[in-house]
């Protein structure tokens with residue numbers, strides 16, 4: 001039986017299930033409870049091909065014989081997380097006679113989850129949906145918490161809203177097909193929970209001989225642990241207004257600037273965040289905020305996750321700073337999450353920009369020297 005944890009978000013409460021074989025175990029029951037006449041699975045063609053069969057079987061088991069499953073698939077990649085894809089989704093649902101009583105299933109990584117969640121939030125003023133995350137990143141982070149949305153050419157996640165799923169169901173057996181670099185990508189967010197909240201996670205990561213888990217590794221306990229942190233934080237600060245959910249942005253101020261400066265190619269989000277956490281650890285030490293040395297352990301845990309990053313990155317600390325300044329001009333305060341100590345994060349607003357730039361520069365050097 002998979003362990004169950006609950007997300008409490010305002011009036012709404014929903015379960016997060018993590019385990020092996022959770023589709024089979026949990027999906028039929030959810031279908032019987034929600035009673036949709038039509039289930040629209042939003043996904044990518046390759047995922048439908050690889051794992052769609054097992055999912056369909058579980059859905060059918062809980063649907064009445066008149067029930068229907070319709071697949072809306074779109075090509076992979078952040079570049080398809082757009083209103084153009086959402087529009088195609090609206091038209092598809094309308095044409096298939098999908099109604100407000102029906103159910104959307106987000107079956108994929110964060111790209112599918114964010115887009116399908118937004119589609120569900122806005123189609124006919126909002127329909128119910130489930131998150132079925134299939135990447136490590138989406139299992140430990142993006143599927144929980146109700147943030148949905150799409151990108152504009154001007155920036156990521158500019159259009160979106162809060163819309164919580166009815167349930168999050170993570171079946172870790174699908175991770176068997178996840179490409180290695182995507183595993184490393186998700187592990188960066190895992191490490192983030194370690195630095196922010198959970199010494200056990202760091203200890204486990206430090207025990208992996210090559211800085212990543214071996215082939216037969218069972219991800220369920222680790223995913224469950226991270227999902228519990230995310231669920232707790234969302235419960236304490238659902239709308240990201242109290243400075244609690246904002247702490248989950250550890251490494252992200254640097255990370256977002258890195259991603260943007262590199263045109264969202266070159267680096268996966270988690271890789272950018274890993275580098276960003278290294279930068280933040282330096283900044284915490286140099287600014288005198290940290291009461292303990294931080295950098296060395298950050299490098300030990302995070303550099304192995306950056307092994308597939310193409311080198312050199314061909315980016316200067318100046319350019320990265322420029323992107324951070326650009327965010328500031330758009331009215332977003334330039335805030336850093338820094339550690340005073342292990343598992344002791346704070347939000348910091350004003351820092352000398354030459355110190356920030358030096359932290360960036362030094363960490364880029366670590367990357368080019370590491371592995």
Ligand SMILES: NC(=O)c1ccc[n+]([C@@H]2O[C@H](COP(=O)([O-])OP(=O)(O)OC[C@H]3O[C@@H](n4cnc5c(N)ncnc54)[C@H](O)[C@@H]3O)[C@@H](O)[C@H]2O)c1
Pocket residue numbers: 044046047050076077078081108109110111112114134135136137138141142143144145146147148156157174175176177178179182185269
């Ligand atoms: N809503 C939130 O709170 C939140 C939080 C963090 C990130 N995000 C968003 O998440 C997105 C990134 O998500 P991601 O890292 O999961 O990337 P992704 O969704 O692009 O997935 C990465 C790749 O892995 C493939 N894939 C997925 N599952 C697979 C499997 N089981 N086997 C083989 N291949 C598989 C996908 O098709 C894709 O090509 C970004 O758009 C980001 O903005 C949202």
Ligand SMILES: [Zn+2]
Pocket residue numbers: 141189252269273
């Ligand atoms: Zn992130």
